[in-house]
Amino acid sequence: MLFTFLFAGVILAAVVLKYLVPKRPRCPQCFAIRRADEPLCAGCSWIYDVPGAEDDDYGELEEDDDLPPELR
Numbered sequence: 001m002l003f004t005f006l007f008a009g010v011i012l013a014a015v016v017l018k019y020l021v022p023k024r025p026r027c028p029q030c031f032a033i034r035r036a037d038e039p040l041c042a043g044c045s046w047i048y049d050v051p052g053a054e055d056d057d058y059g060e061l062e063e064d065d066d067l068p069p070e071l072r
């Protein structure tokens with residue numbers, strides 16, 4: 001009986017932790033936790049997505065980077 005309560009407590013704790021602890025944004029490259037409103041990752045200088053800047057321009061820039069310099 002005691003084990004049942006213990007087991008239920010563990011599950012409850014897991015659910016509470018999963019849903020009540022706020023998700024912290026992490027760097028997609030080095031998985032360092034992002035500090036409040038940091039534009040760059042402190043670990044690897046990854047540029048976080050800026051709200052309002054996720055346009056088609058970002059994809060175009062990525063495609064340009066794949067081209068050799070003489071074709072730009």
Ligand SMILES: [Zn+2]
Pocket residue numbers: 027028029030031032041042043044045046
């Ligand atoms: Zn990083």
